[in-house]
Amino acid sequence: MNEFVETLLEMQWHEPKSSYDVVIIGGGGHGLATAYYLATRHGITNVAVIEANYIGSGNSGRNTTIIRANYGIPESVRFYQHSLELYAGLEDETGCWIMHATKGLLWMAHTETGMRAERARALINTACGAETHVVGPQEIKQICPQIDLTGNGRYPVLGASYHVGAATARHDRVVWAYAQGAMQRGVTVLQHTKVTGLLRDGERVVGVQTDRGPISAGIVMSAVGGNVTKIAEHAEVRLPVRTHALQAFVTNAYGLDFPGIISDSELSCYVSQTPRGQMLIGAEFEPQPSYSMQSTFNSLASCAKKITNCLPFLRDLRVLRQWTGICDVSADFSPIMGFTGVDGFVISTGWGTWGFKGIPAGGEQMAELIATGKTPDLIAPFALDRFANDHSMADLGSAGTR
Amino acid sequence: MLWLTCPNCGSRPVEEFGFGGELPTVPDRITDPHQRDVDYVWMFDNLEGLSTERWFHQAGCRRWHTVQRNTIDDTVAT
Ligand SMILES: Cc1cc2nc3c(=O)[nH]c(=O)nc-3n(C[C@H](O)[C@H](O)[C@H](O)COP(=O)(O)OP(=O)(O)OC[C@H]3O[C@@H](n4cnc5c(N)ncnc54)[C@H](O)[C@@H]3O)c2cc1C
Numbered sequence: 001m002n003e004f005v006e007t008l009l010e011m012q013w014h015e016p017k018s019s020y021d022v023v024i025i026g027g028g029g030h031g032l033a034t035a036y037y038l039a040t041r042h043g044i045t046n047v048a049v050i051e052a053n054y055i056g057s058g059n060s061g062r063n064t065t066i067i068r069a070n071y072g073i074p075e076s077v078r079f080y081q082h083s084l085e086l087y088a089g090l091e092d093e094t095g096c097w098i099m100h101a102t103k104g105l106l107w108m109a110h111t112e113t114g115m116r117a118e119r120a121r122a123l124i125n126t127a128c129g130a131e132t133h134v135v136g137p138q139e140i141k142q143i144c145p146q147i148d149l150t151g152n153g154r155y156p157v158l159g160a161s162y163h164v165g166a167a168t169a170r171h172d173r174v175v176w177a178y179a180q181g182a183m184q185r186g187v188t189v190l191q192h193t194k195v196t197g198l199l200r201d202g203e204r205v206v207g208v209q210t211d212r213g214p215i216s217a218g219i220v221m222s223a224v225g226g227n228v229t230k231i232a233e234h235a236e237v238r239l240p241v242r243t244h245a246l247q248a249f250v251t252n253a254y255g256l257d258f259p260g261i262i263s264d265s266e267l268s269c270y271v272s273q274t275p276r277g278q279m280l281i282g283a284e285f286e287p288q289p290s291y292s293m294q295s296t297f298n299s300l301a302s303c304a305k306k307i308t309n310c311l312p313f314l315r316d317l318r319v320l321r322q323w324t325g326i327c328d329v330s331a332d333f334s335p336i337m338g339f340t341g342v343d344g345f346v347i348s349t350g351w352g353t354w355g356f357k358g359i360p361a362g363g364e365q366m367a368e369l370i371a372t373g374k375t376p377d378l379i380a381p382f383a384l385d386r387f388a389n390d391h392s393m394a395d396l397g398s399a400g401t402r
Numbered sequence: 403m404l405w406l407t408c409p410n411c412g413s414r415p416v417e418e419f420g421f422g423g424e425l426p427t428v429p430d431r432i433t434d435p436h437q438r439d440v441d442y443v444w445m446f447d448n449l450e451g452l453s454t455e456r457w458f459h460q461a462g463c464r465r466w467h468t469v470q471r472n473t474i475d476d477t478v479a480t
Pocket residue numbers: 025026027028029030031050051052053054055056057058059060061062063064065066067193194195196223224225226227231246247248282323324325326327348351352353354355356357358402
C-alpha cells in the first residue's frame with residue numbers, strides 16, 4: 001500500500017437488478033458524477049450506471065485534464081466557474097485524492113488580433129467571476145521561464161490572458177472518486193455491459209436493452225460520449241452532434257518544474273506537466289468526423305512542429321505515448337444537457353473536447369434535473385431545444401483549446 | 403494519412419481540402435415543416451460507417467465534390 005492506493009475508497013460492486021429508478025448509460029465522468037450527486041444530494045440510490053467497457057475507458061480517462069472557466073459567453077463562464085469550484089472541493093468532499101492542483105493558465109497571443117481576443121476574454125471572464133488578467137511578455141516570462149518570447153522568430157509572444165484559477169486533476173481518479181462515492185451509497189455500476197437499445201412504451205422510454213438482457217427504468221440518461229447519436233436514435237431524438245477524434249501525447253519526464261498551463265490558439269496546442277513530470281500536450285480535433293481511435297504520426301508531427309517554436313525545451317524530450325478519444329462535438333461548441341422531448345429520456349452530451357472540466361457541475365445539475373423534474377437555471381441555456389428556438393450558444397472559447 | 407481523390411486534380415493529401423459536412427438528410431418521420439428546417443440546418447446523421455460528404459479542394463482547383471468516406475477507419479470509398 002502506498003499513498004496512491006490509500007487515498008482511494010473501496011469499490012463496492014452490487015449484483016444487477018431488473019429495474020431501477022434511474023438508469024445512466026455510460027460510466028464516464030458525467031454518468032458517474034450524476035449518479036454520485038443523485039445519491040449524495042437527493043438521496044436517490046436505486047440507480048444503475050451501465051458501462052460498455054470499464055469505467056473511465058472513454059474520454060474521461062483520455063483527456064489532458066485541464067480545468068478552466070475562461071470561456072467566451074457569460075452562460076458558459078458561470079457554468080464552468082461553478083464546476084471549477086466544485087473540483088476544488090472534491091477531495092474534501094469525497095475523501096479521495098484526485099491530485100487537484102491550481103496552476104493558472106496562460107493563453108498566448110502572437111498578433112494584434114490575437115491580443116484583442118485575449119483582452120476580450122479577460123474582461124468577460126473577470127466580469128462573470130472567473131479571474132483573468134491581461135499580462136505582457138515580462139510577466140509571461142516570470143510565470144513560465146521556459147517560453148521563448150520570440151517564438152523562434154516566427155511566433156513572437158505579444159501577451160496573454162492569465163486565468164488564475166485554472167487547474168488540473170488526475171482524470172481516472174476523478175472517475176473513481178465519483179464511482180466509489182456513488183457505490184458506497186448503494187448505486188450499482190455494471191461494467192462490460194453494452195446498451196443496444198431503449199425500451200419504449202409508446203413514445204416513452206422505460207428502460208434499456210443490454211447485451212445481458214433488458215433493464216427497466218423510471219428515467220434513462222444518456223452520457224455515452226462519442227457514441228451518443230446511436231443511443232439517441234433509439235428514442236428518435238436527433239442531435240446537432242458530430243463525433244470527432246482528438247489526439248494527445250506525453251513525453252518522458254522533464255527534469256525541471258513547469259508550473260503553469262500554456263494554451264495557444266494560433267499554435268492550436270496546449271501544454272501542462274503531469275505529477276510525474278511528463279509534458280502533456282494536446283492539439284485540435286480533426287476537421288472531419290471520425291470514430292477511429294487510431295493515432296496518427298501526422299498529428300504528432302504537426303503539433304510538435306508548432307509548439308516547439310514557443311517551448312524549445314520540448315525538442316530534447318521523447319514521446320512516450322500517444323492516444324486518441326472520440327468526442328461528441330456539438331454544432332455550437334457548447335454542451336447539451338437536459339430533456340430531449342421524449343418522456344423518460346434525458347441527455348448529457350456535446351462535451352466534445354472540453355467536457356472533463358464540466359464533470360462536477362454537469363453531474364450536479366443533471367442530478368437535480370432528474371430528482372426534481374425541472375431544469376436548473378445554471379443549465380437552462382444548454383437545453384437541446386435551443387437549436388429549434390434560435391438560441392444556439394456559440395462559444396469559440398471551447399474550440400480554441402481544451 | 404488520409405488522401406482524397408479530386409475529380410479534377412487526382413489523389414491529394416487531406417490537408418489541401420476543406421470539410422464541408424455530410425449531405426443533409428431529414429428523416430421522413432419528421433413532418434412538421436419548421437422541425438424539418440431545424441433538422442436540415444442543425445442535426446447530423448453522424449454515421450458510423452459510410453458517410454456521403456462534400457469536400458472543397460481549397461489548395462487546388464477550388465471546386466466542391468462529393469466523397470464517400472468510412473468514418474470507422476477514415477478511408478475513402480469513392
Ligand atoms: C485527447 C483528449 C483531450 C481532452 N482534454 C480535455 C481537457 O484538457 N479538458 C477538458 O475539460 N476536456 C478534455 N477533453 C474532453 C473530455 O475528456 C470529455 O468531454 C469528457 O471526458 C466527457 O465525459 P463523458 O462522461 O461525457 O464521456 P466518456 O468519458 O467518453 O464516457 C462515456 C462512456 O460511455 C460508454 N458507452 C458508450 N456507448 C455505450 C453503450 N452503448 N452502452 C454502455 N456504455 C457505453 C463508453 O464506454 C464510455 O466509457 C479531452 C478529450 C480528449 C479525447
